[in-house]
Amino acid sequence: MKRLFRQSLKDSIKGLRFAFETEKNIRIHTIMFIMVLILGLVMGANTLELALIILTSGQVIVAELINTAIENLVDVKVYGAYHPLARVAKDVAAAGVLFAAIISIVLGVIIFASIVLRNGWILEIL
Numbered sequence: 001m002k003r004l005f006r007q008s009l010k011d012s013i014k015g016l017r018f019a020f021e022t023e024k025n026i027r028i029h030t031i032m033f034i035m036v037l038i039l040g041l042v043m044g045a046n047t048l049e050l051a052l053i054i055l056t057s058g059q060v061i062v063a064e065l066i067n068t069a070i071e072n073l074v075d076v077k078v079y080g081a082y083h084p085l086a087r088v089a090k091d092v093a094a095a096g097v098l099f100a101a102i103i104s105i106v107l108g109v110i111i112f113a114s115i116v117l118r119n120g121w122i123l124e125i126l
Contacts, residue, residue, distance in 0.1 A: 019068045025097070026064045033057035036108060044119065049111045056104040063100040067093040 019026050040053050070093040074086045116122055 015069075016065070019065055023064065023068050026061065026068070029057070029060050029064055029101075033061065040111070040115075043112065043115050045111065045115055049115070052107060052111060056107045060097065060100045060104050063097045067097045 020030075036053055036057060037050070040050055045053065071090055074089050
């Protein structure tokens with residue numbers, strides 16, 4: 001049983017490595033996640049706010065990984081033919097990433113605006 005888990009972990013790491021090496025957007029999302037997390041720590045985000053930043057940023061990266069898997073699977077041509085629905089599958093997967101990113105941005109704005117207001121920094125800006 002341990003062998004199966006260990007092999008699954010190795011396969012997952014290979015998949016993650018492949019995605020990071022081949023997909024620019026995953027690298028961009030990861031860099032943005034690190035920057036936003038650091039900003040949250042510097043600005044004094046509380047535990048719940050940090051958890052929400054991690055969750056929402058993580059969902060974008062997960063969506064991007066799923067999108068990468070779908071794109072690669074769809075690119076496999078069955079019997080040498082490329083089905084028109086392949087484009088639909090890719091577009092819908094990309095829309096999932098876009099929606100996750102929009103949710104992440106909206107939540108980030110809410111979190112960081114509340115931190116600014118809670119600390120009275122808005123008065124210093126004005």
